[in-house]
Amino acid sequence: GIYDQIGGGFARYSVDDKWLVPHFEKMLYDNAQLVTLYLHAYQMNKNPLFKKVIEETLGYVAREMTDPLGGFYSSSDADSEGVEGKFFVWTPDEFDMVLDDKDASLAKTYWRVTEEGNFEGANILNVPVDLESFAEEHRRNQEALEQDISRICAILLRERSKRVPPGIDDKILTSWNALMFKAFAEAGALFENPVWIDIAEKNARFLLSVMNDREGRLLHSYKAADNLSSEASDGPRILGYLDDHAYFVDGLITLYESTFDYFYIEAAQNLADHMIRRFWDQESEVFYDTSLEHSKLIVRPRDILDNAVPSGGSIAALSLLRLSSLTGESCYASKAESSIKSLVPQMRRAPLSVTSWISATDFLKTDSNQIVLLGNPGDPLLTEMLREVRSRYLPNLVLAGAKFHDPNDEKSPLLHGKAMLNGKPTAYVCKDYICKLPVGSPSELSDQLD
Structure with missing residues (x-):
């Protein structure tokens, strides 16, 4: 419940021990730090749920919390029309009005939407079991289920956007x-x-x-x-x-x-x-x-x-x-x-x-990894080498690079004296400016990072 299942982003805090009922206010600093946290967790275990949370949370910030000049707003309020949570909660009838029978039935079951509700007669959408367990319990193909939930979310988000939104602290x-x-x-x-x-x-x-x-x-x-x-x-x-x-x-x-x-x-x-x-x-x-x-x-x-x-x-x-x-x-x-x-x-x-x-x-x-990557940003080989580095959780990483590098460039000591091998993308793995032999393939780079 503390996570907005439809629009993405996290509420400031929960008011119960099950993390079901949030204080519906969303803070920019919370969501920024949680994106970073989920990103690092994803680097460690590649859990697709973490990627989904990142995508949805950044989508929320880009859609609702970004000024035309490029700045980010500070927070969104908990209430709209004077009622806390009104913008975010749903009733079964509202699902029936905007979804066909099949989708409405799935949505009610997936998000535990009932006539009694779990918050002042309405429902805070929540997912108490993971997608894999839900698919197994209801004998559904997991990939097809994920696509259906994503499609239904898009419908509900469009419908919710017609409501009076919470105020924004701009x-x-x-x-x-x-x-x-x-x-x-x-x-x-x-x-x-x-x-x-x-x-x-x-x-x-x-x-x-x-x-x-x-x-x-x-x-x-x-x-x-x-x-x-x-x-x-x-x-x-x-x-x-x-x-x-x-x-x-x-x-x-x-x-x-x-x-x-x-x-x-x-x-x-x-x-x-x-x-x-x-x-x-x-x-x-x-x-x-x-x-x-x-x-x-x-x-x-x-x-x-x-x-x-x-x-x-x-x-x-x-x-x-x-x-x-x-x-x-x-x-x-x-x-x-x-x-x-x-x-x-x-x-x-x-x-x-x-x-x-x-x-x-x-x-x-700690001896941090200093990694230097040189090459044309449009080169698929450089893309693969960058992917090899960025896919790993390297908390003390210092990453430097240049598109078309001059070995005599004095801007950074990490770049100075380094050149591409045979004019192709090249990586240097260093500690305290002392580098291993330069490599020109993702597999060689992987070996040096392991």
Whole structure:
């Protein structure tokens, strides 16, 4: 029930111990992080359900939560017409009105829709058994059943779109947008979906172009005037906080790894340099949540704990480690290491409160895979080699690439001195810039990654 079976996307939380009845509000940051989580789970076990959840959730965000300018809205309300959940629930009669008898019978059985209902006389659609078990129980072909459910979902989604929708909080927040465009970019790369890559790029460039003040400082929020048109707006508001900068840098690096467009690394470096100048405290060697230009408080805030989203400091450390590996700038890594050291007592005392810091520590202390891929993006061989890399869950991966590479390119130490073998797509697997022999086939690359 916490997952929208018809339109995709997750509600903020459940109000019962069975996760059946949600608080129907949907938050951008929840869905961004859940897409990333399901994506990594899919890389590990290739469960088709996880792919379906990714596709439907990103479809929901693209369809209902995206501003014409490319920004993502913050949330959708729980209620419509003053009634909580009204937009999302169904009765048997409503199924009978929009579906033929056969489809209506299947839909009621599959989603447990009854006359009594499970929520204030109506039904929250839920699937208590997996598709395979349902198909076996009802003696149906699983593939045909999946196609029928997908077709019925499309009919119900069209019908539901005629209802009065929940209100949209159309604030565009830099940090939450960065989480979401990162999810679009990573999913687009894994599933080779150029539409998702385009959405990620449009959002990132929107943030780069709009979310800055006249001094070039990153801003926290943007407010569209209404949900139908963004021609008028209240404009950008409030200087960006540490998490705005950190999440944005992290997302830009992922967008580079998804496109191999070095523009995104240059943008990430510029933003990281601003972050260091404005949030880094030289004396204590940590990042603070507010910049020097924010309102002065009695105590300058520094929230080290993970909450609904990771702490800004942990993502700052992780993104600087990634950026250092790609650019060779040791100052990024040294600041990340210093900030991580300050968290060691908390990691020992209450590790579950600082899991993002532990992830950054793992990146720092583990030999991460540095993989370089060179070749024409239209070459099927390069596509196969990229597929070999992206199909694996490699949590500390640093991925670099170029379309037509000059071995004398000084942009990244990972790219410098590397060339294609016989003019064909070539992969280099490295650790700390020390590379194995270059390979020119997916099978050879697989052997080096195993």
